[in-house]
Amino acid sequence: MLDCDSLFVNIDNNTFKVRGIQQAIKLYGQDARIKGVHVSPHTFGHTFAKMYIMNGGDAFSLQKILGHTSLDIVRMYVNLFGTDISEKHDRHSPIENL
Structure with missing residues (x-):
């Protein structure tokens, strides 16, 4: 060691x-x-962020994982790779899931 x-x-x-x-x-x-x-290391980080968002990860935890102090960069990943908003609504809406 x-x-x-x-x-x-x-x-x-x-x-x-x-x-x-x-x-x-x-x-x-x-x-x-x-x-x-x-x-490159940058590509690894970008790919991780993309896959994290595409697999349902949230922007707030991604921000912490990546060590960003603001959501500005993380917002870019969400806008580029987030799943369709209506799909998220259907899955998480309290009304749709009664």
């Missing part, structure tokens, strides 16, 4: 720099033969 507070460390127990993580993820994408998309 390594004595370090960082999640990502190298073999010398030194914290990975942002650029090192970006490069590693890019190489993993190449090794996995992923084509047609940019493989």
Whole structure:
């Protein structure tokens, strides 16, 4: 076990720099033969947010998970990937579910 507070460390127990993580993820994408998309930490975060919203997650918990201080960016994910508003109404309306 390594004595370090960082999640990502190298073999010398030194914290990975942002650029090192970006490069590693890019190489993993190449090794996995992923084509047609940019493989990066930003893309992972965007994909997570998209899937979270598409699977019924709410904007407030997504905001906390992503560490955003405001709902501005999260609102973009909801607007782009949220399910149809009438579908949500049908599923969650107290009147429709009596």
